[in-house]
Amino acid sequence: KMAAATVVVPVEWIKNWEKSGRGEFLHLCRILSENKSHDSSTYRDFQQALYELSYHVIKGNLKHEQASNVLSDISEFREDMPSILADVFCILDIETNCLEEKSKRDYFTQLVLACLYLVSDTVLKERLDPETLESLGLIKQSQQFNQKSVKIKTKLFYKQQKFNLLREENEGYAKLIAELGQDLSGNITSDLILENIKSLIGCFNLDPNRVLDVILEVFECRPEHDDFFISLLESYMSMCEPQTLCHILGFKFKFYQ
Structure with a gap:
């Protein structure tokens, strides 16, 4: 009742x-x-x-x-x-x-x-309710409508916005470059830097692929710290798709031909 x-x-x-x-x-x-x-x-x-x-x-x-x-x-x-x-x-x-x-x-x-x-x-x-909408003829299939609704809500509320260009989030990328360009002669380890990088990605919505690109750029400028950067890249790649590094390096080689 x-x-x-x-x-x-x-x-x-x-x-x-x-x-x-x-x-x-x-x-x-x-x-x-x-x-x-x-x-x-x-x-x-x-x-x-x-x-x-x-x-x-x-x-x-x-x-x-x-x-x-x-x-x-x-x-x-x-x-x-x-x-x-x-x-x-x-x-x-x-x-x-x-x-x-x-x-x-x-x-x-x-x-x-x-x-x-x-x-x-x-x-x-x-x-x-979707089933009511279907009975009213406002939608064709309630199940399909539900699936579409979930996808849209996920895209709107849960998909993270990522900033790819340096000018889109200059503060975040500036902090990233400062982190990678600091004096590495002390007790600074690649694990510590990686944690700081992850914090910057989360705080400023930095694109992880673009972050990897910046790490490679700084590595090029500081080849004397190869042990540090190789260790950092190996740790960072555990969070990415295996092909990502190949794609970025391939793009760089093609761009600089």
Whole structure:
């Protein structure tokens, strides 16, 4: 059973919808729309009113055409009506998915289909379950949609941005060159420098391939420290693809021909 909240829409309005209920509901929504703030109690009551109206459709007390018609009139009251309605559909989508009665799920689907002209496909794709979107005909395959969504989110939120050019992150690369160009006669070891390099890569989002290129450039300028740089390169290459060093050296040889 769906959780009951404070009733904003009396049952009498639904019973006498065509006679007086529709007008009462419109009047209520107009009053609740006067305060545009999302933090106000009237905003929450407005959401609740749309929820209760939709809930009556799901229970079979109101036809989906009647609900979509009045929602169309209400959409003139608020610019954010599509987003609010999508939030209501999102809640009902979850609730009807948990119900055993198939009829209520069908009523919900019919209601959303009747309101597609009020809420854009893009907004619904953000809020509704992929299987619901498939049943509405908004996507072809929910499984494929899920896979695509995961790929996009991974690219947006987890893929690290890497700076390849020195001018894109001059501070980071300057610190890298200073690290490699320091006096190596003391207790400086390749392992210590490698840890510092890894910290710079993480802190400044340096491209690891470009870092390897810089290490080779500094090695060229300081051949007398070959033991140090060979040890550093061997340790650094354990973090890279084996072919990376070959590719970079090959590119250098080709460039300097």
